[in-house]
Amino acid sequence: MGRVRTSYPWQPIVETGAEEELVERTYEEPRAGAATPVPDDLHPALFDALSGVGIDQLWSHQADALEASRRGHTIVTTGTASGKSLAFNLPVLDTLATDLSARAFYLYPTKALAQDQARKLAELGRRFLRHAIYDGDTPREERRAIRQRSNLILTNPDMLHVGVLPNHRSWGDALANLAWVVVDEAHVYRGVFGSHVANVLRRLRRLARAYGSEPRFILTSATIANPRDLAERLTGVDFQLVDRDGAPRAEREIAMWNPPLVDERLGRRASALSEAAGLLAGLAERDVRTICFLNSRRGVELIQRYARLRLEDSGRPDLAARIAPYRAGYTPAQRRELESRLAGGELLAVVATNALELGIDVGDLDAAVCVTFPGTVASLRQMWGRAGRRAPGLAMYVAGEDALDQFFCRHPDEFLERPVERAILDHESEEIHLTHLAAAAYELPLTPEDEDVFGPRWEEHAERLVKQGRLRERGGRYLPRGPGYPAARIALRSSSPDSVAIVEGEAGELIGTVEAARACSAVHPGAVYLHMGRAYEVEDLDLEPHRALVRPFDGDWYTQPKKESETYIEQVRDRRDACGVELSFGIVSVVEQVVAYQKKRVADHAVLDLLALDMPEQEFVTQALWYELPDPLLANEFPLEVLQGSLHAAEHGQIAVLPLIAMCDRWDIGGLSTAFHHQTGRPTIFIYDGHPGGVGITRAGFERFESLVSDALRLISECPCESGCPSCVQSPKCGNLNEPLEKRGAIELLTRMHAG
Numbered sequence: 001m002g003r004v005r006t007s008y009p010w011q012p013i014v015e016t017g018a019e020e021e022l023v024e025r026t027y028e029e030p031r032a033g034a035a036t037p038v039p040d041d042l043h044p045a046l047f048d049a050l051s052g053v054g055i056d057q058l059w060s061h062q063a064d065a066l067e068a069s070r071r072g073h074t075i076v077t078t079g080t081a082s083g084k085s086l087a088f089n090l091p092v093l094d095t096l097a098t099d100l101s102a103r104a105f106y107l108y109p110t111k112a113l114a115q116d117q118a119r120k121l122a123e124l125g126r127r128f129l130r131h132a133i134y135d136g137d138t139p140r141e142e143r144r145a146i147r148q149r150s151n152l153i154l155t156n157p158d159m160l161h162v163g164v165l166p167n168h169r170s171w172g173d174a175l176a177n178l179a180w181v182v183v184d185e186a187h188v189y190r191g192v193f194g195s196h197v198a199n200v201l202r203r204l205r206r207l208a209r210a211y212g213s214e215p216r217f218i219l220t221s222a223t224i225a226n227p228r229d230l231a232e233r234l235t236g237v238d239f240q241l242v243d244r245d246g247a248p249r250a251e252r253e254i255a256m257w258n259p260p261l262v263d264e265r266l267g268r269r270a271s272a273l274s275e276a277a278g279l280l281a282g283l284a285e286r287d288v289r290t291i292c293f294l295n296s297r298r299g300v301e302l303i304q305r306y307a308r309l310r311l312e313d314s315g316r317p318d319l320a321a322r323i324a325p326y327r328a329g330y331t332p333a334q335r336r337e338l339e340s341r342l343a344g345g346e347l348l349a350v351v352a353t354n355a356l357e358l359g360i361d362v363g364d365l366d367a368a369v370c371v372t373f374p375g376t377v378a379s380l381r382q383m384w385g386r387a388g389r390r391a392p393g394l395a396m397y398v399a400g401e402d403a404l405d406q407f408f409c410r411h412p413d414e415f416l417e418r419p420v421e422r423a424i425l426d427h428e429s430e431e432i433h434l435t436h437l438a439a440a441a442y443e444l445p446l447t448p449e450d451e452d453v454f455g456p457r458w459e460e461h462a463e464r465l466v467k468q469g470r471l472r473e474r475g476g477r478y479l480p481r482g483p484g485y486p487a488a489r490i491a492l493r494s495s496s497p498d499s500v501a502i503v504e505g506e507a508g509e510l511i512g513t514v515e516a517a518r519a520c521s522a523v524h525p526g527a528v529y530l531h532m533g534r535a536y537e538v539e540d541l542d543l544e545p546h547r548a549l550v551r552p553f554d555g556d557w558y559t560q561p562k563k564e565s566e567t568y569i570e571q572v573r574d575r576r577d578a579c580g581v582e583l584s585f586g587i588v589s590v591v592e593q594v595v596a597y598q599k600k601r602v603a604d605h606a607v608l609d610l611l612a613l614d615m616p617e618q619e620f621v622t623q624a625l626w627y628e629l630p631d632p633l634l635a636n637e638f639p640l641e642v643l644q645g646s647l648h649a650a651e652h653g654q655i656a657v658l659p660l661i662a663m664c665d666r667w668d669i670g671g672l673s674t675a676f677h678h679q680t681g682r683p684t685i686f687i688y689d690g691h692p693g694g695v696g697i698t699r700a701g702f703e704r705f706e707s708l709v710s711d712a713l714r715l716i717s718e719c720p721c722e723s724g725c726p727s728c729v730q731s732p733k734c735g736n737l738n739e740p741l742e743k744r745g746a747i748e749l750l751t752r753m754h755a756g
Helices: 012-016 044-052 060-071 082-096 111-124 140-149 159-175 192-211 227-235 274-287 296-312 332-343 379-386 402-411 412-417 430-443 448-454 458-469 516-522 638-660 697-701 705-718 743-755
Strands: 022-028 035-038 057-059 072-079 102-109 129-132 151-155 177-182 216-221 239-241 252-256 262-263 290-293 321-325 347-352 367-371 393-398 473-475 476-482 498-503 507-516 530-533 536-544 547-552 557-578 581-599 606-612 618-627 669-674 684-689
Touching: 012 022, 012 044, 012 274, 022 412, 035 060, 044 082, 057 060, 060 072, 060 082, 060 216, 060 458, 072 082, 072 227, 082 102, 082 111, 082 216, 082 296, 102 159, 111 129, 111 332, 129 140, 140 159, 151 159, 151 216, 159 177, 159 192, 159 430, 159 448, 177 192, 192 227, 192 430, 192 448, 216 227, 227 239, 274 290, 274 296, 274 347, 274 367, 274 393, 296 321, 296 347, 321 332, 347 412, 367 379, 379 476, 379 581, 402 412, 402 516, 402 638, 402 705, 430 448, 430 458, 430 473, 430 476, 448 458, 458 473, 476 507, 498 516, 498 536, 507 516, 516 557, 516 581, 516 618, 530 557, 557 618, 557 669, 581 684, 618 697, 638 669, 638 684, 684 697, 697 705, 705 743
Parallel strands: 072 216, 072 239, 102 151, 102 177, 129 151, 177 216, 252 393, 290 347, 290 367, 321 347, 367 393, 498 547
Antiparallel strands: 022 252, 035 057, 473 476, 498 507, 530 536, 536 547, 557 581, 581 606, 581 618, 618 684, 669 684
16 A cells, blocks of 8 residues: 555546545555566467467466466466466466367356457467357357367356266266366355355266366466365365466555435435446546446446436536446347447446456456445455556445445445455255255266265265155165256255246246245245346245246335244254353254335335235255353343344344355345244344355354454444444344344443453
8 A cells, every 4th residue: 555646537536525425545556567488398389379469478376377287286366357367278278289189178157258268269279279168058059069079168167067967978078088177266156156066066076087087177266365275165176376466566546435424313325326326427527447346237227327317417428328237137249249349448437247347358447446345355356456457547435325335434444454255165065965966976876986076974965865765775876866867956056956937927038036945035926026127026926836927117116025033953063152152053944934025115215015925934954153142241231122122233233244254245144133042041143044054154153253243343333323224233134124123232232242
């Protein structure tokens, strides 16, 4: 960090917030690159190909990655736009040029990334390279030729899981000669998705071994706290780490922006979307090429619309036409066109979901604006890294009214210097792992040799599948039972094998799916459901055929379900005393029932109506931490009517800050607080993984519980509101509709725990 410069075109825009909105403004110094010559022991054809595209030197981490990958499995973690693609292309292409029978798989989390890499590989234009994309968009008539001819196949984990592994006999030559597996953007593979992909990669290793190959893995990742641990959890093999970033970096100004308070008593602030639109319009008027990130698809469309209206009102319709939205839901052709227009300079600004957070090349940008906290510091830095790559840039953060956003605005120094999080996954999460063992048994019978791939508990899990009627055992080998292939029933981006189809009633069009476990909350009758920037109202939910009928909706309200919840402790796996309470970690069953829903006005979140529902109970088993509060901790200050609200507010505060410890979103976490729990016999707070089976989120909270208490106390006690607001104890996902909540009681309770 260094002094702030004042000679850049965006400076007047930043300075408009100097009196109130501008929370912090600082500066990152530029960094020179550490270059090294291209090694002369590369295959001559590859050496010539690199020269042909102007590569005559490497950054130090690219050379380090080449050397490390020759010794074994390697993960490379360096900054955005540091040249990680070349770091894995060098060893892979060297092998393909040397051994004409060798094959490689490149795995990307999105189709757009595979397309982007394919364009770059095509620029090399050498005969030794026969690359092709193999994903859901690949025409069926081309697939056989790709399997037989291509030596570098760019795909995604979903296609590997359902298209390659169950059909491995068609891929026999590729698997027998598989030399490399590259997993790009590995930090994306965390939580439920990461736990699935960890099983898919183990299934790939198992089949490759059956065909006689032992491929080497190269993973790349944005900066995270545990890169080697993540790589080893994903693949089940030991890794070397390359993290010395040798790429140059331009100077970068960082600005934190907090929308002004419009209601001090309620703690309500001006809309972050409106603030971002104003900033975007101002930057456009100064010809600052900008990318603006927001997690919400609908919000992306709104920011773009508001910014265009402002520019049209100020007499600049020419600039308004040069701002475009970019989000999931567009066709591949639409996305390619937007990427090309942005890279070529035709677009001045794009408002995007995290679909553009990853490593797609969209050219040089001047500014990157992140609207509301994206969930992790790692994601924020990845987004900011889009600006100022080769020339000075602006990295901006526009806070929302959410608890974490306001916590960071009160601690800007801590926010800017905060270390990135640990990526968490659990390949043995029961709901996920059992389904993949069944899929693996379909591919090849499970045998004792599989312990090396699936771990020492594989047979215990296989026996469970036998009892469930999904496998059969014959002489120590476990084979599939039943019709079809199990992989087709596994959705990698969901922990639940069952999903509910969301159908637009009038046209009969399938517009999306939702996990069966979440259906009663997300698509109950009367719910307002958002999909691809459009709003729909649910007309009917039928859980038997797993279908929700919806119709287009243009009202000015949204809905929030009211739920009744119970938890039952199934198994205690760990226990310790911490912060004056008895803290436990283990397995719980959660029973939830949606009993009503609120209609709330979009503009000010005012409650318009409360409507009753008659929905069935939903039950799932997951991981949880919980703690029991002893009598001395509750003495004097907590009559019964205050106690429940105090516990509830403390639970919300801890759920709000758990993403600071675990790389997750608050929507991945659930909670329950009660003044008397029937099993513990005491006031108890539960915090649980919101996905069936759990993926290790609350395990991280158990291990760092002291930090969880400390951060929650700071979050709540420092908020200037009187009795609780969205910036401290109110939660947008509360099943009890944020009732009751006692902010002062939560502060007292957490203060006593912190002192204990």
